[in-house]
Amino acid sequence: MPASTQLRSKNRKTTIYDLARISGTSPSTVSAVMNGSWRERRIRESTALNIKQVAAKHGYTPNLQARGLRKARSGMVGMIIPVHDNRFFASLGQSFENHARERDLCPVIASTLRDPVEEIRIVKTLISYAVEFLFIAGATNPDALSELCGAANLPHVFVDLPGKHAPSVTTNNYLGAELLTRKISAPNKARKNSSIKTKTYFLGGNASDHATAQRIAAFTAVISENGDKFEADQIISCGYSPDKAATAIKILCDRIGSLPSGLLLNSLTVFEGVMSHFVHLPAEAFEHSTIGCYDYDPFATFLKFPVHMVRQNSDEMIARAYELIERKVTDPLVIEVQAELIPPRTIHKGRYRELG
Amino acid sequence: MPASTQLRSKNRKTTIYDLARISGTSPSTVSAVMNGSWRERRIRESTALNIKQVAAKHGYTPNLQARGLRKARSGMVGMIIPVHDNRFFASLGQSFENHARERDLCPVIASTLRDPVEEIRIVKTLISYAVEFLFIAGATNPDALSELCGAANLPHVFVDLPGKHAPSVTTNNYLGAELLTRKISAPNKARKNSSIKTKTYFLGGNASDHATAQRIAAFTAVISENGDKFEADQIISCGYSPDKAATAIKILCDRIGSLPSGLLLNSLTVFEGVMSHFVHLPAEAFEHSTIGCYDYDPFATFLKFPVHMVRQNSDEMIARAYELIERKVTDPLVIEVQAELIPPRTIHKGRYRELG
């Protein structure tokens, strides 16, 4: 290994000053060549070619911090999500990243663990790194974040949970929950005259969070229009944790003596918790019960009993969010993206054939 | 809104020069106060307090690009993964991020979509941003990446798929697959004398990829030690896509006229593809078949038929990777982390009671 390589890897990275010295030109010329502006700066093609070769030989990569400092643009774009380890948010993140790369931007995705304090710290950090805009998904305190972004003059869009001081892209939670509720409560009508008749329940989430509130509103409306009278105990907002959900479903089943005829689970984590109770129930228990879940997991559509699921269109949500940024929208308008109802694909030959 | 605020948000962000002017001190003093080194620099407490107040009032956040440029440290740490939208990698990403935050570092997670070209571009980008170290998970071309990192003098650790020129943390794929294969092939012994007797199959992945190769090795060894003779057609490495897997399982079932007695699925995506075929099969088809899957999805453990799953310990893998970085290990040693066998939790009362 030549001494120069030794030195290079032991010392600092190669800079335009090194390349200038080696190629016998000036830093500004190297800069122009490396960033592609060399034609406008009337650099001879042979000079450019030579510099490019030297750069390649020395494994030069530009220092983007220096560039960012000078140009007051970092080339990074930020997104915050509650957790990576969740199908919906992971999917949002993936779309965010794909769209960023198409635009030659470097995506930075950070998770807040739904902690309001951490959330603020992270936004401050991203501001400090001079991200060019920010997508905020599932924020616990949207307006505080808007204020931070405002002070830093940072364009931002809320995704999933809307904010009051910036544009938002959300799922049409009302419509999604409406469709889902119809699916799981429709069978009740058919069974009106049968001996089995219990109510339809909504389980999970925090009633105070915007998305859940909308879903509950839709649920309530559909139940009421079915002619069934709606009672407050049909909403069990026990949070999102599997454990809480497991306890809640157990209490419910014990109280009503069976599974409810309809059950809308407000998230996959809630569903997961519920499953750990269902595992103790005999197969017959599900005969007269219809389950729905807001959010989607492929395997959950293959369970022993049919499950209707709602899949949010994360890619379109992100596409819309980019549109808002690129159209420089700052008004707090809300764009709603349609969610999709996914039918069960349970292995019950002849019963569910909605599968393509 | 006061004019000063107007100007601030219309123009550039507040800098230490602004704060210096406003507070009647110098930029270096402000700098010392803001980064906490003010005691060593013998700044009076009252001065520090005053500057802090001014900074807070003006919503000052340090320009980390400038700091990074000066200190030749960005405070960012990088990780690349194939995709976000995958339980295992999402989980790795989440752990990576949690550990980074504990150390006050800013995590940047990028996905490569398993594209070797994109992979290299992304590593170059992260090097340009001066990340302080890099975790590389599921690389398609580890050694090319090592070379890039070497040129930039960037510490890095391979995760999941090992590299030859840097330390690695992987799952003990051999042991995981061994345990899993035992589970799904054990019932065959019991059935030795019954009329039903087909072979155990391994489905999915690329035989050339390191993790899959190890799993296949373990699978082969266990099958052979069972006394059954192993045949080449028992390995069907059809890649990872659900579609390919669906086609492959259909062909297999058609050929042998039933489900195989044992089936090891090499990833969740493969499993997903297989499910779309299974959905057409009658319940009885699963009576004499045992399914296993390398990787874990909670809902997949609740399917109509029992599924044995392997869950990789992503958090420990990341913890080990941080250890390697912090101990400044650069030798290509490989640390293997134990994966966990997750028993089925199928709703078959009395048959599977391994559930806690």
Added chain:
DNA sequence: ATGTTTTACACAATCGATTGTGCGACACTG
């Protein structure tokens, strides 16, 4: 040969923070 353009660069200021060094003012010592 002289004046005018054009070519092909080099120079130097700049972005915002960090950090080694310098120095006036005050306290303290003898």
Added chain:
DNA sequence: CAGTGTCGCACAATCGATTGTGTAAAACAT
């Protein structure tokens, strides 16, 4: 009161790239 320290800060160089401007040399025109 001169000498020595200490305190509390300000100054200025620096990190690596960008970019407005200056300017020799070559090309061209007269």
